[in-house]
Amino acid sequence: MQTSLAGFIRDTPEGREAEAILRKCVHCGFCTATCPTYQLLGDDLDSPRGRIYLVKRALEGAPVSDRTRLHLDRCLTCRACETTCPSGVRYGRLVDIGREVVESRTRRGAWDRLRRAVLSFALPRTALFSAALRLGQLAGLAPGTRRGSAWPAPRHSRKMLALRGCVQPALAPSINAAAARVLDRIGVTLLEAPGAGCCGGLRFHLNRHDAGRADMRALIDAWWPLTANAEMEAIVVTASGCGVTVKEYAHLLSNDPGYRGKAERVSELTRDLCEVIRPEDLPAGSNRGRVAFHSPCTLQHGQQLRGRVEALLSRVGYELAPVRDAHLCCGSAGTYSLLQPGLAGELRARKLAALEEGAPAVIATANIGCLVHLQAPTATPVRHWIELIDAALA
Ligand code: SF4
Ligand code: SF4
Numbered sequence: 513m514q515t516s517l518a519g520f521i522r523d524t525p526e527g528r529e530a531e532a533i534l535r536k537c538v539h540c541g542f543c544t545a546t547c548p549t550y551q552l553l554g555d556d557l558d559s560p561r562g563r564i565y566l567v568k569r570a571l572e573g574a575p576v577s578d579r580t581r582l583h584l585d586r587c588l589t590c591r592a593c594e595t596t597c598p599s600g601v602r603y604g605r606l607v608d609i610g611r612e613v614v615e616s617r618t619r620r621g622a623w624d625r626l627r628r629a630v631l632s633f634a635l636p637r638t639a640l641f642s643a644a645l646r647l648g649q650l651a652g653l654a655p656g657t658r659r660g661s662a663w664p665a666p667r668h669s670r671k672m673l674a675l676r677g678c679v680q681p682a683l684a685p686s687i688n689a690a691a692a693r694v695l696d697r698i699g700v701t702l703l704e705a706p707g708a709g710c711c712g713g714l715r716f717h718l719n720r721h722d723a724g725r726a727d728m729r730a731l732i733d734a735w736w737p738l739t740a741n742a743e744m745e746a747i748v749v750t751a752s753g754c755g756v757t758v759k760e761y762a763h764l765l766s767n768d769p770g771y772r773g774k775a776e777r778v779s780e781l782t783r784d785l786c787e788v789i790r791p792e793d794l795p796a797g798s799n800r801g802r803v804a805f806h807s808p809c810t811l812q813h814g815q816q817l818r819g820r821v822e823a824l825l826s827r828v829g830y831e832l833a834p835v836r837d838a839h840l841c842c843g844s845a846g847t848y849s850l851l852q853p854g855l856a857g858e859l860r861a862r863k864l865a866a867l868e869e870g871a872p873a874v875i876a877t878a879n880i881g882c883l884v885h886l887q888a889p890t891a892t893p894v895r896h897w898i899e900l901i902d903a904a905l906a
Pocket of ligand 1: 536537538539540541542543544561564593596597598600601603
């Protein structure tokens with residue numbers, strides 16, 4: 513696609529990156545077939561191809577409006593379009609750049625500004641989020657906390673560092689504890705670094721790129737005493753939404769001379785939990801019941817990891833139910849379910865129908881956001897896959 517970027521962005525790192533991405537798009541439209549919002553709304557401007565056109569026009573200096581921003585807001589950043597695109601267009605990076613430009617050249621209504629400011633302030637602060645969650649639980653409005661259980665004492669020479677995160681310790685400390693127990697059984701000590709909180713993805717995807725990058729630097733600082741030495745084998749992330757962000761630190765902080773090197777080291781060390789456990793590490797089992805696995809977009813599209821969790825669940829004896837349209841987003845998408853509740857609710861209804869078609873006893877997933885979003889309207893238990901592995905090994 514021919515582009516002629518406007519002077520305000522042409523010679524910036526973002527401008528050069530956007531131009532290289534735009535040049536790859538041949539406008540073929542293959543990506544529209546797997547775009548959840550295009551499937552729901554049928555408007556080309558709610559498809560990847562349409563949004564690429566909107567971003568191109570914005571970067572070329574054309575006027576932007578609230579409608580431009582709305583079409584970009586409706587995008588889940590699920591990146592199913594990246595998996596489908598035959599030309600390798602990195603849509604996720606392009607839409608990040610485009611959103612920042614459109615955000616700076618339009619003005620949201622007072623209510624929208626307020627709710628985004630509250631989310632940006634409260635969600636990354638675990639203590640504040642925990643207090644708000646407790647109030648919500650007392651009022652019967654929020655999901656219960658899944659209590660953490662015993663974390664094994666360090667005893668192995670192999671060591672990995674876990675991301676604690678921001679909302680997960682409040683909603684489900686049980687997940688990292690289960691990961692620590694399973695890794696302990698296969699000879700790895702899992703540690704958490706004090707003060708290591710939000711990965712920065714939440715604020716970054718609310719178009720607060722500076723605040724998001726500040727969270728990334730703070731996390732690197734908290735980890736650095738433990739990751740600078742060669743003893744730490746990996747940084748393990750149990751929430752695929754956070755994992756995809758930390759893996760991109762090297763790129764997102766590449767223009768920051770103070771953090772570039774550290775960000776490269778952190779990204780290089782980062783693995784999703786399913787990358788550090790091999791099926792042969794686990795004892796073979798059978799008759800554990802039927803599971804439908806919902807692979808989060810951040811796992812299958814963002815990190816391009818497919819089939820690994822399913823292989824681990826099968827190994828310990830779970831039977832996998834077939835899942836129709838497994839490539840489609842459940843509608844959670846970070847803060848999307850709060851900011852676009854109508855579209856998110858419709859996507860969730862479709863996803864749950866597909867997951868429950870195979871009559872599973874339990875639904876498994878790999879990201880806290882998807883887990884809480886899917887659990888809300890269904891009686892079928894929704895668990896992190898590591899909790900199922902942990903239960904099978906117990
Ligand atoms: S993003 Fe890829 S699939 Fe979509 S229109 Fe462009 S080249 Fe085609
Ligand atoms: S990221 Fe997802 S919702 Fe956004 S354009 Fe691509 S496929 Fe559609």
